[in-house]
């Protein structure tokens with residue numbers, strides 16, 4: 001027997017995957033363009049979001065020059081509830097605004113509104129977006145505000161040591177920043193195949209949750225799967241008949257380039273089906289927030 005004191009038990013590495021900001025936005029832009037080709041009716045919006053992802057990618061390096069976050073907390077070290085946003089995200093937003101196509105009239109109008117907004121106005125938009133309070137938040141501006149916040153939180157999340165981070169208080173919230181998930185993906189973790197990970201809509205962290213168990217209420221009794229006939233088999237809605245909520249589940253083993261945010265936008269028809277069936281979505285996609 002080893003006489004040395006044993007180190008504190010380490011949380012298994014399959015518990016969470018932190019984002020890699022240097023590749024995440026570029027890969028998302030590629031996936032959005034691929035989806036735009038496959039979904040002509042959504043091509044305009046998907047292409048615009050691909051361009052926005054390119055602009056996000058362009059800000060990662062600059063944003064990484066700021067000091068690393070102070071992350072002593074084991075749960076939610078970048079909690080959206082108690083971390084001040086600071087000026088860094090606003091600089092990212094202004095840089096993204098400056099990169100919007102000057103020849104496109106609606107985009108030029110958005111760019112001008114973003115550039116003219118005071119720091120206080122921008123902080124108000126961020127506050128409403130992060131707390132999912134969509135009233136008084138212009139749904140046309142929201143993707144751009146969200147894009148800047150995503151860059152900041154993803155860059156910070158990419159720089160913390162995930163080994164010390166335990167599960168959050170609420171299983172359906174991101175253990176790094178406490179945001180809601182945008183979707184879940186099935187992926188392999190070490191030697192284990194088909195683990196289910198919830199994907200943070202803000203910082204890009206993915207955290208493990210057991211399959212066939214409602215993310216919202218924990219019930220494993222009445223979980224049902226819905227899909228759109230004739231469409232991609234890789235995306236299903238996992239629905240709980242107990243609490244009437246659902247979250248999309250994406251099978252990366254069937255469709256390796258899947259990106260939770262991009263593939264969620266491309267499967268809007270599944271959300272329409274679920275609303276018709278009386279289910280409420282867990283979380284939201286900050287690139288397509290519902291009109292208040």
Ligand SMILES: [Zn+2]
Pocket residue numbers: 174175176177178179200201202203204205
């Ligand atoms: Zn997060």
Ligand SMILES: [Zn+2]
Pocket residue numbers: 214215216217218219240241242243244245
């Ligand atoms: Zn439930």
